[in-house]
Structure formats: structure tokens, C-alpha cells
Amino acid sequence: MKHKQSMKIQTWLRPIAIGAAIGIVMVTYPAVAQNLGDNSLLGTPLGRSVSVDWSVNKEQTKLSATPKMVVYRSPSCGCCGGWVDYMKKQGFPTQVILTSDIEAVKQKYSVPDRLASCHTAVVNGYVIEGHVPVNDVKRLLQEKPNVVGISVPDMPVGTPGMEMGDRKDPFTVFSFDRQGKSKVFNKYPSS
CATH class of the missing domain: 3.40.30 (Glutaredoxin)
Incomplete structure (x- = not known):
């Protein structure tokens, strides 16, 4: 019973944690936020992979x-x-x-x-x-x-x-x- 309750909480917290992480990335790495364009990861269903270019344009x-x-x-x-x-x-x-x-x-x-x-x-x-x-x-x-x-x-x-x-x-x-x-x-x- 505890395990099921724990999984429900994890499932419920996962989108919040992902959203918080994405917010930190977007503030810390504005180029990444720019690359995301209108495809905000906040609306991405769980389990769907998203490709992000982490390279930095030195110029x-x-x-x-x-x-x-x-x-x-x-x-x-x-x-x-x-x-x-x-x-x-x-x-x-x-x-x-x-x-x-x-x-x-x-x-x-x-x-x-x-x-x-x-x-x-x-x-x-x-x-x-x-x-x-x-x-x-x-x-x-x-x-x-x-x-x-x-x-x-x-x-x-x-x-x-x-x-x-x-x-x-x-x-x-x-x-x-x-x-x-x-x-x-x-x-x-x-x-």
C-alpha cells in the first residue's frame, strides 16, 4: 500500500520537478530557451524524449x-x-x-x-x-x-x-x- 502511495506521489511530483528543472535551464542557459522556441517542454508528455542542443556558440x-x-x-x-x-x-x-x-x-x-x-x-x-x-x-x-x-x-x-x-x-x-x-x-x- 505504501509503495502504491509513493508511486502516486512520484507521478504527481514528476511534472513539477521537470518544470522546475526546465525553468532553471531556461534562466541559466538562454540559448537553450531560444532553441526551444514555441515547443515548451512544460507541455511535453512524460516519457516523450526531447532533443536539446547544449552546445555554446563561442562567437x-x-x-x-x-x-x-x-x-x-x-x-x-x-x-x-x-x-x-x-x-x-x-x-x-x-x-x-x-x-x-x-x-x-x-x-x-x-x-x-x-x-x-x-x-x-x-x-x-x-x-x-x-x-x-x-x-x-x-x-x-x-x-x-x-x-x-x-x-x-x-x-x-x-x-x-x-x-x-x-x-x-x-x-x-x-x-x-x-x-x-x-x-x-x-x-x-x-x-
């Missing part, structure tokens, strides 16, 4: 730590492609949007004319204008100042994407706000 995990960057650039600009490649190598996942009206993008994101360059990027709500070095982008994202973004105006030789041998022109990275006011964010002397 996806690595990139999730660095925010996605959207880069607007002209289709004919080669140095913009050089900067995008540089940012990708530094771990920033990028989406490139080719546009023939880059000026409209600069106006949309409040880039002052005097700080304009050849491409405009947006990452975590900040604007990155021109050939800004990755350390300045990382600093901006870490410090989170109350600015619209940062810029390297024009296209100084020696900046990322504008390499020409050993030549490096001095340049300044500026921060700017919605009113167009700018401040020095970083300075790079010539070498």
Missing part, C-alpha cells in the same frame, strides 16, 4: 559582451571600410548601411559640420564620427558621459582606416553635445 558569447555598432557610410568610400574592418578586429560586431546621403545621417544624429568626417557610427546610443580609435570608443562606453558622441574630424593620416606607412598626423578626438558644443576627449601627437 555569439564573445560578441554579446561588446555592443553592436551600426556604421553609415558611402558605397564609394574605401577608408570607411578600413575603419569598419579595424573595429571588427577589435571585437565590435558591425552592421554597415550604405547610403548616398551621408549628410542626412549626420543631421539626424546631430553631428556638427565642423566635426564631420566620412562615416557615422552608432553604438549604445552614442555617435562615433570618423576614424576614432577603439580605445576612445571603449572609454566612451565605459564612462557614459552626457554627450551625443565623439568625433575625429576630417580624415587624419595614421588614424584607424587611414594608415599610410609610418606617417601619423596629430589629431584630436572631440566629444559633442546636442547644442553642437565640443570638448577635447583625447589628443594624439604626431609620431
